[in-house]
Amino acid sequence: MITIQQLQKSFGDHHVLRNIDLEIPTGQSIGIVGPNGSGKTTLIKTMLGLVKPDSGTITINNTVLNGNHIYRRDIGYMPQQARYPENMYATELFDFMENLRDQPGEFRNQLIEEFNLYSEVEKPLRVLSGGNRQKVGAVLAMMFNPSILFLDEPTAGLDPRSSYIFKERIRNEKRAGKTILITSHIMSELEQLVEHVVFILEGKIQYYGTIGDLLKDNRQDHLEGAIAQMMEGVEL
């Protein structure tokens, strides 16, 4: 269970998150949607302890976030744009993470096989294509079998086959009971992956509920139309 209460965050005089209250039950998969700059990544980063909120509390699996990062062992995070030690090979990076955690990545080889990354992991990270860098990020996020996944625009830059494989993987993680948060601007993709959405506009949660209810409320057949309508505040 993830519980967020009265979360506030400003960067200078830019109030990015405003009184965010959110309760995400264990095993729920949620799409976080909203316009560019609405605070989606900032919200994820506060849950990871990478951005310090100005006020409010976050509780993840009964741990109140207070600067101790041990709870993060159970979270797999795939950032929008991963920054790596560029001269390292991916395989060295995976070894490094295993040594740091003193834990073998139980899904490491399976993920490398699924993403067909065998030859790529033997190259320095700086020479990898954008899509292959994404796949390395996916391996890092999931290799330790965490119970929570934060995926920030995970399929951006993936070719159709890789994107399909990745979505299959996410569906498997869901079936395994993981709690999954995905930000994406591809609404059709979210329809395939999640039942619930959080819609953020100007740092406030405007909607949290099922996609089905959102479509009904907005008299739309697809998430894209419903979200576009909510962004505009007018019926399309």
Ligand SMILES: Nc1ncnc2c1ncn2[C@@H]1O[C@H](COP(=O)(O)OP(=O)(O)OP(=O)(O)O)[C@@H](O)[C@H]1O
């Ligand atoms: N470290 C920072 N310092 C200053 N401003 C920041 C910082 N991080 C984020 N912001 C600002 O906070 C706002 C929200 O950014 P955020 O990345 O959370 O948006 P987003 O909803 O994820 O956007 P996108 O859909 O474009 O990825 C933006 O205006 C951004 O410029």
